[in-house]
Amino acid sequence: MSYPRARLRAHLLFRGMVAAVCAVVLAAGALPVAAAAAPVTLTGKRCDAKFKLTGNPSKPGTLPGGDASRIKSAWDTYDYTNQRQSMDGLAAPTAEQLEESGTDSKKWKEGDPRKVYASYNNRQTSANPYKGTFQDWLNDAYIDNAARRTRGEAFHKKVVQDLNLVGPDWLCEVEVKDADGKVIRRYDAVNQKTKEFVEIKSGGGIVDKQLPNDRQVLKDTRFKDYSLRYVYGQEPEARTNVKLGELRAEAGSHPDGRSRVTVYQHRSTPVVRFTPGPHTKFDPTLNPNPQANSGSRGGLNDMLNQSKPTPESMRQQIERIRQGDPTGQRLRGPGGVDFSTLELRFVGAPVKGEGLDYSFTAEKMPDPDTKPGFGGQEKAQLISDSFFTWLSLTPEKFWVNLNPDEPQRVMDAKFGKTDAGRVLLEADLQMKHDFAAFMNPKTDLGKKFWDENQLKDGLPCLHGIRNWIEPKPAQVREQDGGIYILDAPLKVNSVPQEVDFDLPGDPCEPTKAQIEHNQKVVEKLIVPAVEKKIAEDPAYADLRRVYTSRVAAEWIRLQDAKKATDYRKIINSDDASKWPIRGEKWDFNETWQRYLKSFRDGDYKFEWEAGGQVYVYTMGGVDFSKSPKQNVSKQQFTAKHQYLPRSTRTSVQTMTDDAESDELLLLGGNTKAKPTTGDTAKPPADGASGGGQAGGLPITGDSVPVPALVSAALALIIAGTALAWWGRRRRRRTFVS
Template sequence: MSNSLRTRIRARMAACLASIAAAGILVTGVPAFQSEADAAPGTIRCDKKWLGKEYGSPPAGSGIQGKNQPFSQRPQNEWDDYWFENPSHAFDGLKAPNRAQSDLAGDTDADAQKWKKKFEATQNPKYRVLEIYARYNVQAKKSTGIKTWGTWLDQRLIGYEANRLKGDGFEAKVVRDFKLVGPDWICQKDVPVFDKDGKPVIDPKTGKQAVRKYDAYNAKTKEFVEFKSNGKHIAKQFRYDNHVLRNQQYSDHKLRLITGDSTSSNTVKKYATLNKQLEAERGGKQNQATIREHRSTGAPRWRPNQYTRYNPIMNPDPRRVGSIGPINDAAFRSGSTPGTARQIQHQYRGANGNGVFGRGGPGGIDFSTLELNYVGSPVKGKGLDYSFKADYAKDPDNNPGWGGKARLQLASDAMFTWLALTPDTFWVNLNPDQPDKIMDKTFGKTDAGRVLLEADLEMKHDYAKDMDPREGVGKQYWDAMQAANIPCGHQIRLWIVPKTAKVRVEKDGIYILDAPLKVNAEPQKVEYPDPNGSDCKLTEAQIRTSQSLVDQYVIPDVEKKVNTGPAYADLRRVYSSRVAAEYIRDQDKDRATDFRPIINSNNVARWPLSAEHRSWTPKKTWDAYMKSYTEGDYSYPCNVGGQNKTCVMGGVDFSKAPKRNITRVRFDLEHPRLDKNTKTSVKTETAYRDTDTALIGGNGSGEPAGGDDDPIPTPTPTPTPTDGPSTPSPSDTPSPQPSTPGGDKPTPPAKDPDGDLADTGSSTPVGLIAGIAAALAAAGAALTWWMRRRKATTG
């Protein structure tokens, strides 16, 4: 933190905290960090260290909460978050030094200190870059040093700094929340460690007497206080705690542990054992060692510069620095395959940085379940906030989450695709009679179009598999057909339509609460010759009966797969993005946003097919469909006209998607604290109400998330360094592309043939999400053989 910034923060804190009343004291804001050089350990007042000034007597209600209970927890409705500065994060896009840069930086601690002092004096990031290079060179010379630049930068520099500063931020927050002010509250108290017999305890590493440094101390109340933002004690410190508290000098002192996360069961167990031991040794005195779980989520922040990693996620303007936020960090750290994810997880576990790398480390998020669940109201010049939901990985060490970058990119690219193309292009079509009408040409150049077409084919496979007359729902269907005396099945058309999606539109954005999909089916005729050579004809009444049995036995299972099956995860992912895109369209109608040049531009050049699907074409999926239709991916042995054959079938179609804005009362009842948790997720990963669902988001403008208590000042442009490392070259940093063509006024969208959204009484209009059409014929009549065969066998 710069001296000028520290001065401004202290001045502001002094103004905010100047009003002291007998009933209490206002203790808010982000701390002004005091250098430990200002005072020796054991004399640094907590209020001066973290609040920027000294106070008199503590106000009413000050002190450690829950200290009269062995273990107590902060009420869930009081959970909140706090900022901590993580300035090294601004250099996460810094490339490895070349030979000249490395030589200039040097490879000693003295070199690193030299560049650090220059940076502090000038605030020119080129000197910070040289300091970072020098530190890397220092550790790279060691036999145990990390040689891979990216690993060292993320784990050893950014991660370690975040761990340290997160602890500082949590300590400052507890001082504020518990009002640990006045001359009696000292932060950083050094206590020489003696055992219960008065003998010095030796630190095996130094060979000298051990010293226990407590985060806070109150001589008047005789309390040692330890802050742990991650909810875990440190074994070495706890061993010293046992000695200190059992030594005669401190036999009347208590130990208070304050945790900022879910307290580990091992920590709870250790403290419970110590508390009982002290109670027995101190004549029945209770609550001598207690834990207060003060749940608060630490949110890192930094000011981007030319060395910050460019990220196009949810970023409407490619001229900006790029999107930033915890979801981008998590996706960046995740492996692209299960194998690489396990390797990365092992590396990060060794880095002791899981507290800042998210719950469970970089493999803690199950990215296969990632879906967009919130976008903020877009503001011109500021992009928008956004948040995703995902399950936490059940076993992150052995089966860590992977593929975060690809799935996050898909959700983002899909949203921009829905914005750039007009709704009349959102169709795909797999029909043996129409090889020339597979999908819109431009839509076919995007991953969103690919996902829809491949989902159609996937549903055909699932429908065909479910119709197997030998087992499961297929057997139930054909048994019912036989009971109804219907000799064969009928040709059928299947298509997916979203059920009414539940959303909540607030002033700050839209919450996508539930976007379920529904599978519809109806009889359909296809001119393409029946691959099974069946000539079975049904009456209209028989077709209606057969269709009702399909709806009863088969369709529910297919629909379940579409809504929950891993094969359709991408489909659900791009559909959630479609809901968000329609909300952005609605917002842009009222006022120009950063998305206006994109909306209806018909330009998807910024969001092409991903690298792994670059060779895909709609024709390839259509060919796969026809192979399945004519040869059968899922086939059943049958006898047609006395000849042994293999019978096949298939089918799919995708249609419209309305959404409904639920009331605020229902929103609060069914999704308590979702709005608060979502706002936290924009700044840092958080679990929704302590569940196994992660909320994790970011900001699409590339600007740091704001905070009313201590906004980061807008920086003045930093001159390009003239000596030392240069700004990353175009080959190192993604070059921003020109803005998508388009004027200030978007082209009016084509009228949606499905009509308007049902009026729910909301004062905020929620537009209809245009249908995403697809058609697939299914040769249901191919199963004629089965009923004939069964009838002949049983008759």
């Protein structure tokens, strides 16, 4: 019986010795593989505690899988404060002001111009002075740098709250360290249970210097099971997608095929809150009484403040902004807006004393870094000035006339001193050139046109033609107290007509049957081509711009007839002197002379062989007219534009994406900016921000049907006759003008 006990004691002793040896070996680090396999502990503050959120920690949320985007019905806004926005109208400092302010901005309170000047002075006396103007620095460095922190923090909180990233597994502001304890990267959120690193950015940019750190983290064997999720509040920039695509390719996929690097677009538009003050910049857009400390304010205003007049100056500005954005929180700026497509698309209720809400649309620039949008102030001013021209002058003055028989009646004298009048007359002449160009037999369309015309004695013999542009019924919707201008298309009318203007050469006299046949060919082939160009070509963008402002102005005129608005003193005042022609000097008589030269000498020549002879034809000519409208039903509007009211309300406060079109932006404002109600935020410390803003698009209830909104009086009456082509023929030379 004792033997088994002895063996048992020996066995136990042996096991104890083995355990002791193993303990020593492990303590000495002789088994590095076992040490590497130990779980990594990441430390940070619980996200719900950081943002003081309540939720159900037992049911924490997570991000949508793969590359994804928030559904459009859920797009919304969030507020952030930046009281420095109220200083965007501050004038550049004098030498005396810089000397008084010094270089220590902390000496001065928020809202004191000396605080701004001291900060600027400190930058300009540093080793890296700002290379742009004071106004550029003010908007893109002083104001926006302060906004990025509060905006980024506000969006961070919104993502955590919206997606319920609460509970012990979701940690925020987590530092990822290497094996030596050195910080590799700091992520906005991490979930060790689902193994997700999350980087949250309110804008659509990427920080180049963060990418090598992302690569290092993803290559670290300790994190081989982790995913990296980038969350954006705006549509990512083109370069962002390229950079993340490269990172995704390097990081590879999980064993189940899921990509380790994905992007989630939590689309939400930030709205800055601040209290306007004596140094806030306002602009005169659609404002009937602009004054020093009041006027239009909103998303359009912010973009115009930063827009440059040329592509190169805008490109330089974008580069300065990018260099000053170490966080990647930069929002889409004016370089991302194609101002050449800017049009007025909504005006709200013109309630006296309350200001007018308005909203514009513009296309996005696909690559703003290399090809930025520019010229915002010029285009917005054209729209606004035209709006007031349509209100102040009576409709019988809205005509232009390029007729070789009537050199004394080109356009009304007062209308001829406005940009609206200039645009209409220049568009009229442009259409004459285009009409002739589409008939050129050297083109496929021109050849088809002449092949289908009936000849006279074996030669082309085209009758005189009067052409003019008039609007097709514009699609509008009166709702939410205002009017949405959904579409304002233009059409080309063409009829046979002759003039008495004498041209050299033998007259070409087609028969009535030939005129009727050839006119049908004109309407079948040439008219649609010209219409398409007017609807799409940049050469007619100003014409489309001033026409939509005409639709809005007529609606204001109709509302004022029912009840007095802030525009009453302007309407039918017959005085448009406050909105004269801007830019280069222009005289409608010079345009008339260019037209006459085109009519007399032609735009181009082509040869026609017949009977052994060569005939030379010279081509040139054209004209313009009206605008009726029809209301879209509530059912149609809701079916096709369910997100438009929401997007429009947002655009009054800040620029936003159009949920109905990936290519469009909405940006607007209010003509009488005023602080929001409620408590004003306490002024922030240096570099931060604070309280209240101009705003809001009132919703006044259900829709009200619009009457036949624009009758003949509403029309862009560019009445007048202009012969496009008057055919005359003689051997060796024929004029068709």
